[in-house]
Amino acid sequence: MTLQLRVYVPPHPLIKHWLAIARNAATPSSLFRISMTELGRWLTYEAIRDWLPTKDVTLETPLATCPGTFVDSEAPVAIVPILRAGLALMDGAQTLLPLASIYHLGFVRNEATLEASCYLNKLPDQFDPQTRVLIPEPMLATGGTIISVMAELTKRGIDPAMVRIISVVTAPPALQKLSAAYPSLQVYTAAIDEQVNEQGFIVPGLGDAGDRTFGT
Helix, strand or coil: CCCCCEEECCCCHHHHHHHHHHHCCCCCHHHHHHHHHHHHHHHHHHHCCCCCCEEEEEEECCCCEEEEEEECCCCCEEECCEECHHHHHHHHHHHHCCCCEECCEEEEECCCCCCEEEEEECCCCCCCCCCEEEEECCEECCCHHHHHHHHHHHCCCCCHHHEEEEEEEECHHHHHHHHHHCCCCEEEEEEECCEECCCCCEECCCCCHHHHHHCC
């Protein structure tokens, strides 16, 4: 069976609402940060719907016994935000995955060549092969950074099928690269825009998510 990258655009009204706020050039930095937190929360909610392992138990309520289901707290989960813009989605994601380990990766893009280079890598040498990884990355544009991130994860034992990416806005170049290299991945995004301009920005996109988040 041939695998194909699965990209989900959840039709949730709150995702649409906060996306519109984030896209608006008139949105101040303080409100932009809130919108990114909320998008991180709701996209994570969608991404983990059938992803987290559970265990069935028998409970004693105040009145009787009944079956119950818990999230398996022993199953390893990691969040890997891509600095710096990925931090904008972290608060929302972490509220839903409070037991997840956090590993930071920092990438900077050469504005002339659009090539990404890593300046910070806090990943462990090896992951438990059962680890589920959530990657918060506000924009998937040219695909250079996310492909580099996936290469770092897979060489440390992560199965791409165990990875979920949450991204506010995506574009075809990045999705095509991910589909070719890691077809078992799943991406959850608020929007798929049609093009990337010569500067490597998604159009209409969000602008520079890092600058708008941190007011720089």
